[in-house]
């Protein structure tokens with residue numbers, strides 16, 4: 248089975264997505280997600296200009312060999328652009344292999360280890376009443392685990408407290424042109440104060456536990472903003488509220504920081520959405536400094552690489568909590584769900600639902616029932632892309648926000 252074509256589709260049904268479609272000489276097609284939020288066209292070019300020409304005439308069944316060929320063969324390794332491109336090829340080839348076998352992908356990964364993947368949703372509010380309403384709305388949708396983010400008194404906008412567009416699964420709003428002749432899209436700038444955040448967050452969890460009781464699994468994302476000692480303090484302060492996890496407490500590239508946090512708190516820790524290879528995790532896994540691996544199929548080199556990473560984590564009793572915001576396309580989400588169903592060390596799956604516009608372009612078959620996700624038994628990944636619908640939503644420049652401290656210093660967003 249030879250690869251006949253490899254096409255890159257860039258579409259923006261509310262937010263930008265980059266998708267690779269591989270077609271074989273016997274007419275099978277496979278999809279892979281290559282979306283890198285705010286840097287989408289870099290991956291599209293990497294695929295179109297440097298990877299697609301190498302794929303033509305290759306044997307589509309040789310997934311491991313193709314992975315090694317693209318990873319080792321490029322000489323330049325790792326990094327989000329490279330690994331998103333490798334991920335897209337790898338995922339598309341798994342989609343094709345599973346379609347050729349007439350099976351859902353999870354069957355090729357060893358079959359189902361559970362009836363479905365426990366999902367968590369994102370509740371948020373600018374203040375407590377709005378947050379409580381959001382938690383209730385998520386419970387009504389069937390979520391059995393919920394992430395809690397709130398506004399901080401004194402700060403205008405805070406990560407995770409959804410603006411209306413982001414709440415509906417679309418991109419972040421960007422700043423309108425700063426001068427009338429300036430047509431560039433510029434990132435929104437936010438202002439941050441870690442001390443105000445540290446004072447406020449424990450009071451929020453106290454209120455949520457008082458309202459919803461002890462059983463509901465609650466999660467929180469620190470979004471890389473604390474120093475290790477600040478994160479240690481927050482982890483300790485949140486212990487009475489029994490979090491499922493505290494995510495991205497400190498910037499991800501500093502693995503040693505997690506040692507300090509771990510020495511001070513029993514709040515479970517999750518990290519890894521900005522990582523792109525197993526080498527980002529070596530200290531974290533071998534020293535058991537985290538409890539959950541947050542990588543995405545899309546940013547970690549695909550199903551092949553993430554499966555190996557999760558098997559490595561399993562040696563240390565560390566579980567999965569795969570990244571699933573709306574900037575992971577439905578193709579990337581479906582790939583995650585097949586892994587979730589198959590691996591033994593599954594923990595939880597993030598599930599922020601895509602907008603209706605996105606689901607017009609990507610025809611999904613995965614289901615969300617009683618808080619559990621299932622990839623469906625459709626052969627392959629179970630997602631197809633409607634080219635006509637995609638063409639109706641051309642690329643639009645967009646960026647994630649940039650964060651500054653109150654004195655203007657750039658901080659982690």
Ligand code: CS2
Pocket residue numbers: 284468470520570571572574597647
């Ligand atoms: C987040 C993401 O889902 C999460 O936990 O941290 O929303 C993250 O901000 C985006 O994926 C960035 O593109």
Ligand code: MG
Pocket residue numbers: 468470494495520
């Ligand atoms: Mg996160």
